[in-house]
Amino acid sequence: MRYLVFSLSFIISFNLFAQQTDVNYDENEIPDYKLPKLLITESGRKVKNVKRWEKKRRPELLEIFKHEIYGNIPEEIDISDVIVHEENGVFFDGLAKRKQVEIIFKKDDRELSADILIYTPKDSVKAPVFVGYNFSGNHTISYDPNIRLTESWVPDNPSWGIVHNQVTEQSRGVATDKWPVKKMIEAGYGVATVYCGDIDPDRDNFQDGIHPFSYQLGQFRPGYDEWGSISAWAWGLSKVMDYFTTDQDIDSTKVMVFGFSRMGKAAVWAAALDQRFAMCISNNSGCMGAALSRRRIGETIGIITYHFPHWFCENLNKYSGHEDKLPIDQHMLLGMIAPRPLYVTSATADLWSDPKGEFLSTLEAGKVYELYGKKGLPVTEMPAPNTPVSETVGYHIRTGKHDITPYDWEQFINFANKQFYSQPEE
Ligand code: GCU
Numbered sequence: 001m002r003y004l005v006f007s008l009s010f011i012i013s014f015n016l017f018a019q020q021t022d023v024n025y026d027e028n029e030i031p032d033y034k035l036p037k038l039l040i041t042e043s044g045r046k047v048k049n050v051k052r053w054e055k056k057r058r059p060e061l062l063e064i065f066k067h068e069i070y071g072n073i074p075e076e077i078d079i080s081d082v083i084v085h086e087e088n089g090v091f092f093d094g095l096a097k098r099k100q101v102e103i104i105f106k107k108d109d110r111e112l113s114a115d116i117l118i119y120t121p122k123d124s125v126k127a128p129v130f131v132g133y134n135f136s137g138n139h140t141i142s143y144d145p146n147i148r149l150t151e152s153w154v155p156d157n158p159s160w161g162i163v164h165n166q167v168t169e170q171s172r173g174v175a176t177d178k179w180p181v182k183k184m185i186e187a188g189y190g191v192a193t194v195y196c197g198d199i200d201p202d203r204d205n206f207q208d209g210i211h212p213f214s215y216q217l218g219q220f221r222p223g224y225d226e227w228g229s230i231s232a233w234a235w236g237l238s239k240v241m242d243y244f245t246t247d248q249d250i251d252s253t254k255v256m257v258f259g260f261s262r263m264g265k266a267a268v269w270a271a272a273l274d275q276r277f278a279m280c281i282s283n284n285s286g287c288m289g290a291a292l293s294r295r296r297i298g299e300t301i302g303i304i305t306y307h308f309p310h311w312f313c314e315n316l317n318k319y320s321g322h323e324d325k326l327p328i329d330q331h332m333l334l335g336m337i338a339p340r341p342l343y344v345t346s347a348t349a350d351l352w353s354d355p356k357g358e359f360l361s362t363l364e365a366g367k368v369y370e371l372y373g374k375k376g377l378p379v380t381e382m383p384a385p386n387t388p389v390s391e392t393v394g395y396h397i398r399t400g401k402h403d404i405t406p407y408d409w410e411q412f413i414n415f416a417n418k419q420f421y422s423q424p425e426e
Contacts, residue, residue, distance in 0.1 A: 024297050025351050033294035036328055038335050038367055050371050061332050062272065068327065069288065070269055071227035071313030073235045074214040079242060080106040085115075090122075091144050096185045097122050100138075100148055103243055107213045114198035115148055116240055117141070119181055120190035120249050127190035128254030128420060130281075130412070131240060133233060133263040134175060135202075136162065137195045142181055143173035153201040153208060178260070178404045187413045190250065192240065196263060199236035200229050204310040210235070224314040230288075231313075233266035238274045245276075254278050254420060258412065260404040261353075262311065265289035272336035279341040279419060281412050282334075283404045286353025288312070290344045292330055292361045293323045298354040330357075334365035339372035341419040343394040343412060348385050350402040356382060362395050369393060390415055 024030070039047040039057065047057045066072045081104040089098030099118040104111060117138040120127040134140060136154050139147040153165045161170025184191045196202060200209030206221040210232050214222070222228065227235070237257055244252045256279040259267030264285025271280035282290045287299035288311070302320035305312060319326050334342060344362040346355030359382045366376015375391030383389050388396035388411045396411055 023299070023303070023352075027297070027356070030295050030297055031324075033324060035292070035294065035331060035364065036326070038332055038364060039371075042327075047371070053368065053371055058336055061328060061336060064328050065269070065272070065333060065336075066231075067225045067313075068315045068319075069312060070231040070234070071222060071315075072225055073227050073231050073273070077105060077107070077210065077213050077235075079103045079239055082243060082246075085148060086146070089146055091119060091142075091146075092182055092185060095122055095182070096120065097249070098144065098146065099247075099249065101243065101247075103239060105210065105213065105239075110213060112198075112210055112213070114194050114236065114239075115150065116192055116194050116243060117147055118190060118192040118247075118249070119185060121185050121188055124188065124190070124249075126251035127188070127249060128251050128256070128278075128416065129190035129192050129244070130184060130256045130258055130416075131192040131237065131244075132258040132260075132267060132281075133196040133237075134179075134193045135196065135263070136160070136171060136175065137167045137197075138193055139167065139172045140175040141173075141179040141193055142176055145172065147172070150195045150198060152195060152197040153203070154195075154197055155202065177406070180406050180409050183406065183409060184413065187417070189413065189416065192244075192250075194236065194240060196233055196236075196266075200232040202229060202262070202310075204308075206310065222313065226313060228310055228312040230262070230266050230269055230311045233263070234270035234273055237266065237270040237277075241274060241276050252276070256281060256412075256416060258283065260284060261286070261289075261402065262308075265311070268333055268337065271340070271342075272333055275340070277340065279343070279416065280337050281343045281345075281415075282358075283345045283408055284347055284350050284353050284358075284402050285344075286350070286358065288316075288330070289353075289358075290330060290334060290361055291354040291357035293319075293326060294329055295354060295357045295360075296323055297357065298352045329361070331361035331364035334361055335368035338365065338368035339374050339392065341392050341394070341415065343390070343415045345395070345408055345411070346397040347402055348397060348399045353402060355397050359395060359397070362393060366393055388414070390418065392419070 083102040086100040096119045101116045104113045137150040161168040257277040258281035260283040264282045271277045369376045376393040385399045
């Protein structure tokens, strides 16, 4: 029966997709919508204080996001072994210390390992750290010749020498412009990264990565409310956090989870799930990241579930073309990051990610921060391009395309400085 219902909902969503191939970019074409109320419980009670938020509303919302959007994450998978491949590597003429650690997961005859690459300022005792995934291997973020090459499946990119889904020396440093490591080190921050495909290769194939670790006998893909790739990536970030709590070079109370685009979606979900992350940065995360789904502008649920069905649980298909039926919207996801600092970015030419929808949900999320006596965004209208605004919640829209640039990083560093080092005494 359950299968029948879902087969039907699949057919319906494919039909709806056919009606949605014309992407709307016109604000005037946005259907009337009403956001579900962040601070009213499912039983209709107002949430007026932190206690009710934390005991009632937040858990309620978390359950809905797990069940309807990203999929439930099994609890029982843990790190089995840790191998420190390198403890005291030197980089940037001695400015930074490089560490490379492999975390290994084992179940029956299965084994999965993920490499964490960590740079910290050479002289820092316990460094605050930015942590986020890269898209094509740790070795792509820097020309540092000592970074270990991943053996996981990587999307082909012949111009980078990535063929037959395996990286080669040729792809070293190809993403350097997106990872201004030196800048972070000079500002006193560490940076850690993992290749997303070490945890779950980004393809519609639930036979590799971490998913099979949770299968029952005879199961070949996650069930309708079980984890898609975004949940798997968020889970992976929590496992990295588990490791951080054991690493003396890292201040695990100051770990800032960040992500660009699909990894931005994973970062906000990780921060909502795991409150050990002290700060969250969403860079151009768009549909099913920071942007409101009900606006149906740029990428919609119908489009994203058609092209990237493996990112979500199957339940999300029900809302393709039925965004108004969603019991939640993305401002609630951001609200669950409160009271921890949150920074969201958009880009003027990234209409696919719906900059205005990203701004509006960030603004709305501020209501939860207020419960904690913190301030959300200090503005109510979208700021001009390249004009960052922040209190405990920050936002900017940069001129240019869908990207993560040195300008964005400059703002993240400024925001981190403000949150960690210039808060008035409470
Ligand atoms: C596609 C997808 C977006 C995603 C982006 C990315 O454009 O539609 O949802 O954010 O890829 O990850 O680069």
